[in-house]
Amino acid sequence: MRWTSDLAVGVKEIDDQHKIWFKKAGQLFEAGKDRRAKEVIGELLQFLDEYTKMHFADEEKFMREINYPGYAEQKKAHSEFIQRLKKLRQDYEASGGSITVIIQANKMVVNWLIGHISRMDRKIGEFVKSQK
Ligand SMILES: [Fe+2]
Numbered sequence: 001m002r003w004t005s006d007l008a009v010g011v012k013e014i015d016d017q018h019k020i021w022f023k024k025a026g027q028l029f030e031a032g033k034d035r036r037a038k039e040v041i042g043e044l045l046q047f048l049d050e051y052t053k054m055h056f057a058d059e060e061k062f063m064r065e066i067n068y069p070g071y072a073e074q075k076k077a078h079s080e081f082i083q084r085l086k087k088l089r090q091d092y093e094a095s096g097g098s099i100t101v102i103i104q105a106n107k108m109v110v111n112w113l114i115g116h117i118s119r120m121d122r123k124i125g126e127f128v129k130s131q132k
Contacts, residue, residue: 001025007117008125010126010129014125021052024048027044028041031044031102032105041102042097048109049086052081056081059121060074060078069127088105
């Protein structure tokens with residue numbers, strides 16, 4: 001569960017944030033695996049939630065600045081993911097801190113990240129290159 005160079009978008013600010021994102025998701029995964037305290041996992045989930053929102057906001061700002069044609073599609077994908085994260089935190093709370101929920105959560109988060117970066121974010125980098 002690491003950021004690898006094949007996930008590079010080619011825009012430094014975006015890539016740097018993606019790296020931190022993977023690191024955080026990795027920490028959550030480790031905490032789940034080690035059956036760490038509910039508080040620790042709760043805090044990590046909250047951080048992931050906040051970091052995701054900040055990252056999406058930055059990415060969307062960047063897309064507007066460059067007049068990116070795929071903006072609406074990206075924005076929609078971002079809001080859907082934020083909803084999924086919200087649901088996940090609720091499920092985790094409701095389960096009373098279930099490790100299974102955390103492991104499922106991690107799979108969902110990481111698969112989504114990899115899919116989204118390689119299918120959608122990469123196009124932002126291609127667009128930037130084509131404008132030069
Ligand atoms: Fe994105």
